[in-house]
Each structure stands twice: as structure tokens, then as C-alpha cells.
Amino acid sequence: MHLENYNPELFYDELFAELGKPRPSAAPLIEWMKELPLQELQQHRETAQIALFNLGVTFNVYSDSQGIEKVFPFDIIPRIIAAQEWENLEKGLKQRIKALNLFLGDIYNEQRIIKDNIIPTEIIESATGFLKPCIGMKPFGGIWCHITGTDLVRDKDGAWYVLEDNLRVPSGASYFLENRRVMKSTFPEIFQTMNVKPVDDYPSHLLETLLNLTPPHLSDPTVVVLTPGIYNSAYFEHSFLAQQMGVELVEGRDLVVVDGYLQMRTTKGLRRVDVIYRRVDDDFLDPLVFRSDSLLGVPGLMNVFRQGRVALANAPGTGVADDKVVYAYVPEMIRYYLGEEPILNNVPTYLCWRDQDKDYVLHNLEKLVVKAANESGGYGMLIGSNSTIEQQEEFAERIKANPRNYIAQPILSLSRVPTLIDDAIEGRHVDLRPYILHRGDEIYVHPGGLTRVALKKGSLVVNSSQGGGSKDTWVLNH
């Protein structure tokens, strides 16, 4: 396998410092790969892909009437994060989640941050994720965002940025768990020499976080995972996590509110549910409070929740902080609530509701990424450098029509990782989604997380729905 000529080009490469020269943390892996014939690497990729398919690590494609799931493409060259670097990320993420959680509690109660003129009230009230029914709510232990999957990226110079916080129902944990399982069986030798932090205990941490949400007098609380059902694109993950935690996977139709408590229908009658790890969006949780046409939720659930008789993870309403305009204020939140300087940077963000920013954005569309404030998954987005004049004009119109709903950011040259493409190793852009669990007195960051990779040459979009794949993420012990 020839890697002497691998060229990071103008990008920050996670494994190579410069042409043919690996970074110290990646050196053992690269040396080992050099000894490996290309065919063998390809074979390993084949085996890994088959293993993932057999494990059923899939996502659904909505349009396929036969309900056939697709395997999330997987690249066998791992992404490596050095110990020191991880330590810093960990600190930064803890700080950020702590502040965001305080923000959520504040914004649905006292709203001090508005009264102190840090964030304009119009911004909060116009955020689609801001849910009026959540005003005055006090979730158990003051925790709103129990599980967060923050998206991080690196620019040309290697600096880390937070791209999105994903405080609602981030998915992907099952992929990094299964990726690791496959990597361990594919490359046991090199895995051992590299001293990689293990990730297999994520389900235990998750269960612990959920069990933490019940008052101590409940001796044997019932935890469930709530899924929209088998046609949801992340169904595999819902089922996988329920299985790994040993808890029931329920759908809305399994649940019912009786006598003021949430109950599930079992073959032996009704049984009380104490904690829900819900993978159903806020809007669909309770037809009596949110969308009345929802069949995915449970009528009366919110009432039970408000009375503290069932815990929801995450709490409804966290989406307000996923609004991309609100996102721009996170550094301010960190200063305001914690009195600290942010450890992790935001991507500089132009807010189109500010006239000055809007003018700049409209005049520089080709240099910017424009995003709708309330979209995710790579939708509702314009990447200036890859767009036609018509597309730019269309976005300009949209921005003028609804400036509040648009933000723009400079186009970052996301970092790359060597990736096996057909019969060559080429650099491909990646992001990183670590998972952060908030347990009140402790915030836990799971080592690594999901590295998503844009398999299309030059592409910056890593979403699975748009041709992205994933890699195993190796956080080194030292």
C-alpha cells in the first residue's frame, strides 16, 4: 500500500501532517497500513460492509416501498484524535452543555437572559423550537438536554468549531458502537497497539442517565425507548439501544394515560412507565398539546410530564437552542451563565435579521454557506461556492422575504481523513459528533463519537441522506 504520496493538499488532514508524513498520533497506523496490500484492505472493507449489513446497521430509505434498508457506508480507515486534543474538546463540550442547559431552564422560566438584554425576546419567540406549552416547566433535577450530539468541524488551520448543538433527538450512537465492533474484529493487531479508548459502554452510561431521572423511592423504575416505528429512518438505532439497555421499545400506540400515570399495554394488563427516552419529535409527543393529528405520541403525556409523574429525555422544548440564530448566542450564554470564556468556538455567524449582516450576506453569497434557521440534516442550505447564479438568486429572495429565518457562515474547509475510494486512498472531508450525557451533578462526554465522512469527492455534506458515510473514531489514551 503506497502512502508516501498521500497529499493533504490545502486541507487540515487528521492523519497526515504533510505530504507522505503522518502525524505522530497516527504514525503506527500508517506504518502498519503501508505493509498491507491494497487487495487486503479492500477485502477488509468488503467484510466490514457485509458484517454491518448482517448486523442490520441500516437506515431506511423512505421512497422504497419494499421497506429495504440501506447500509450506512463505512470506511475502514479510522479517524484518530490525540489524547491532549480530546481532553480539550471534552472540557469545551461540558462547558457548552452546562450553559445550554441553564439557558433552557431560564428561557422557559424567569427569562433572565432576555431581561438582561443578552438575547432579544423576538428571537426567542420567533424560534420554531420555542414551545409555549413548556413555559413554567421544571423537569426533574433541572435537566433539559440529557443527551446531546454536538456536531464539530475543523477548519484549514485545524481549529475546532461547533457547527450545531443537536439538543433534540440526535441519532448515530448505534453506528459508532457497531463501527467499533467491526473494526475490532477486522484489525485486532493494530487496534491493540494504538491504545484506543473503549466505547462499548455507551448503553450503560445512557441507561444510568435515564435511571437517574427517577426519584430514589422508586425501587425498580420502568425505562422505555419511544420510537415512531419501523418506518422511521433511525429505527434500527432505537431498537438497538433498547436492546443494549435491556428496556422495552415502545410505540405511541403501546402507551396510554390512565389514572394520571403513563402506562403501557402488556399481555398482563397495564404497567406504569417512569422514564421515556423518546426518539419522537416534540411536535408529535402529545396530540392534546402539540400537533393534534399525531398518532405517534400519547394523548395526555405532557400533563403527566408536567406533574412530574414521568420523565422525558430530552425534555420537550430543547429545540429552541437548535435554532441557528439562537446558536449564534451560545458564546454569550457561556459568559452570562458561567462567567467563563468559551473553550470551543462557534463558527462566525451572520444573522440576516440584522440589516448590516443581511447586506453583507446578500453581497457575498458565493463566499458563504446560507442556512435556514430551523432546518437540519443538510436540507435548506446553500453552499455559495458550489451554487449556480439561479440558486443564489433564489436564496437571496428567500432571505429578503424572511430574514429572521436565515443565517450565513463562511465556508469552512472541513478537515480530511484518508479514505479508501475504489482502489486508491484519497482525502475526504469529515465532521465529528460526540455524545454528551447530562446527569445533573455530572456531565459525561463519551470518548469519540461518530465521524461522518462525505464520500463524494470535494463534497462538504456528510449527512447520510446525502451520500455520507462514517468512520470509526479512535481517541487515544495517551
Place this chain on the structure above:
Amino acid sequence: MLSRVADSIYWLNRYIERADNVARFVDVNLNLMLDLPDGLSQQWEPLILTTGDLELFKERYGKATPDNVIQFLTFDAKYPNSIFSCVQLARENARSIREIISSEMWEQVNGFFMMVKDASQRPVRTTLPNFFTQTKLASHRFAGVMDATMTRNEGWHFGQMGRLQERADKTARILDVKYFYLLPSVEWVGTPLDQIQWISLLRSVSAYEMYRKSQRRITPNSVAEFLILNREFPRSIHFCLKEVERSMHEVTGTPIGTWCNSAERSIGRLCAELGYLTIDDVIDVGLHEFLDQMQKRINEVGVKMWETFFAIEPIVNKTTTTMSQRLGNMSQTMG
């Protein structure tokens, strides 16, 4: 266990078993038709008759030609009891309870569906016998894997009930096929052709060898007795229903011989009757009439099970419930 989950694991097993039995149906007929003496025309309609879906078939295909019947029963994605549909539905059910069943079970169902799907894309007559063999094997494999990897918990028992209830029903129907076969005239009874038909029938339920060991000579009454009343042969109606009864009582904890819900009562009555019947009683009623009645009774057990275990309605203000109950499975599949 969640009612929905119990329902899914029950149907997962029923559908696998149904696919298996449809393969047996068609396979036995293919064999029989090869043994017909010159001058006798092929009979494919009896096969459709036993499924109880003759009307639907006539509407869709008209005449019962070999190709039509085979297509209908094996690969027709629009016919809910075709092998293709059964395996697809089994897979859907399995997918909704993956965290309950073992991953090996899932892999079996998934592989089974991929195999059927592949075959359905190039349905060639010459490869059909192999396809039916593969189908039966896949069903056996699934049952074996489930047996070897799943805890004997409530889920396992519901699965068991699904499989054996389906098997009892299908054994009744397969035995009934013979009723519909027209021998050219009464004189043909007891001739080699008649013998060959009975042998094929026994083969189709994997009973030929076991039958020979216990009964030796092949007579209609003994075959019927073996497939209806035998207490040890795992595809006989009595054996299957006894197992259903046993599993049901494992779930409820009620001792066998007593009952605390209508499902236990209906299976208990049925088993008790079978326990004290002789084949002469059956013949007195008429074999076809008896089998017809038996299918209805087995159906009724299914309905009672649905009411007792799967469709648990909470006592709440009806105006606030907008639950989307999945009654679909029941209406779509009792055929």
C-alpha cells in the same frame, strides 16, 4: 410483555410457518402431477380450494393453470398468503421486535426474505422444486435458531403458539386436499394412483417415514388418524394444539385443565375433545366436514387469543383516545 410485541412475535412465527406450508402444498401437487397416468388432466384448482381463496384467485387470474396457481401461491406480492407476502410480513414483524428476539433469529428471517425476493425476480419452473426445498429449510432453520437462542420467556411461548396454531390449521387443510382430488371414478379407490396420492400427501407434511414406522399399511383412515389424532407426531393437529395449550398456560400460570380466560377455554375444549376422539367418530361426521369444522375452531382460538392478550383496551374516556390500533394483522390473515 407489551401486547404489540406479543402480537408481532406470534405473527412472525405464524407467517414463517405459513410460508413453509404453502411451499409444501405446491410442491406436493407438482409431484403428483408428474405421476398422473396418460390421459388424465392436471388438477390445480383443488390447491386453491384448500386455501379458501378461490374467489380471489378467479378474480385475479381466471383459469387455474399450473403457472397461474404457482404464481399466485408463491410470488404474488398482492396475495397476502403467498410465500412472498408471508415472508415479507414475517420480516416486517421481526423488524418491529428486533430488540426482543435474538439477533440470530433476525438474520434468519432477513436471509429468508432475501432468498425469496431473489427467486421472485426470476421465477423459472425448473428451479421451483429447489425453491420449495429452500423455503422449507429456511423455516426449519428459523424454528431451530429460535429454539436454540431464545429464553423460554413469554415471547417464546407466544411465538410457539403462533407456529403451532398455524401448523395445525395447515395440516387440516393439506389433509383436506385429498378430498378435492377427483379420481376418475369410484373404481380407482385403492388403486396405485390412490396410493400414490396418499404417499405424496404424507410426504408433503414430512410424515411419510414416521407414518410407516407406526402404521405400516396406507389406508385413508389410518392416514387421517395419524395426521389428526397422533399425540407424538409434531405436525399432527392434536400434537400442535396440545403444545399451543401448554404454552398458553405457561404464559398465564393457570394449571392445564382449568381456565381463567376465553382463550384458555377454547383451546382447552378443543384439546379435550381431540383427546377422546377415535378416527371412527371422525369418519362418522365425514372427514371433510370434520376438517372444515376443525379449521373454524382453530380460527376461534386465534380470535380469543387476540381478545385476551393482544387487544387490551384501557378503561379511559373514549373521546380522548385516538390510538391507531393495528387490527390489520387479524383481518388480513385468518384465511
